[in-house]
Amino acid sequence: MTDQTDTTPLSSSLLAWYDKNGRDLPWRVRGAHPNPYLVWVSEIMLQQTTVQTVIPYFYRFMDKFPTIESLANADIEDVLLMWQGLGYYTRARKLYECAKTIVADYGGKFPETYAELLKLPGIGPYTAASISSLAFDKPEAVVDGNVIRVIARLYSMTEPVDQIKQEIVKKAQQLMPKERAADYTSAIMDLGATVCTPKNPKCKSCPFNSDCCALKEGTVDEIPIIVKLEKVKKSGPLFWIENERGEVFIRKRTETGLLSGLTEFPWSADDVSVGKKEPEFPFAGGWTFTNKSVKHVFTHIQLSLDIYKTEVSGKEEKSSDFKDFKTKTGGIFVSKENFKDYPFSTLMKKVIAEMEKPDVKKNKKSGSNKKTENKQLSDF
DNA sequence: TACACGTGGAT
């Protein structure tokens, strides 16, 4: 961490570029004193998430939880409600844990050093460095996707990123100047986000263009090398269960794993390579296929769910078959009007939207009906 | 060390 130099020609040209081209964002106004709470919340939201997506969530979150104390004293359910649709829900859980820790163990004041920040829930090497530099102006170099791209190109590093991460971290720290750490951190990320972009980088307006090895060698478009994982395809049934009052059966997912802690309708899915199976209904009843299905793509799974529906009569609701199911899955019936009180994933929002549509007795794959509808609408 | 973990926008 003592590797950084006084201002180098590279870092001063980057700072000069930032003074002219840097962006003001809701959590970081240039020239204003940073608020560590805003910096922290924004950094967590921005993990693997675009600025454009984060901005409306950030405003809503700050409206609801304006201080770290208000967050620490909240219910986790309300935190998840604010996070619904943002993805990577473990972030919300860790954010909440972290707020409680900071209020309880640090008197509500953020620690300022990389080492202390790194101990906190949900704060890894990137976020520890970003809070330390952005909020407290300490010369800790951040290494995120932007910085990896800028540095890998600057030094024409052609090995897969996973293998050269440590080398990149070292070079990032060497570039970090002792002065203006917060501005420098903002600058290198803004550069990656707006100039040294993955596709169609604007090398002509880059402050590093006379030093960039990849530009000299014509390899900018091939760097960095990122090895990606294959998505597994899964499919299965989703069970839409209504009672006599038109309430729908929902349940809460476990605290870990996929969509942890969110609300869902019961569903299951298997790897399609095993072959498509007939659905195993969770209890006996008048199940019908709705002719509806939802598709959703996660980071690592390509999912398709067929929606099956049944209505449980008051008598059936009291049957041991249904009671066993209810005990096993741990859910309740709620009215559709009350869905807003539960955190649903985007996947489940798709299911709700699909079930709100009028029934269509057609083969979805034909697509011809949709075109007809559009035509009729535009004709009016 | 790999892999799990969401989502929406750009191309």
Add this chain to the structure above:
DNA sequence: TATCCAAGTGT
């Protein structure tokens, strides 16, 4: 339409 990929962390 398919693929990429965005201010990563936890295990």
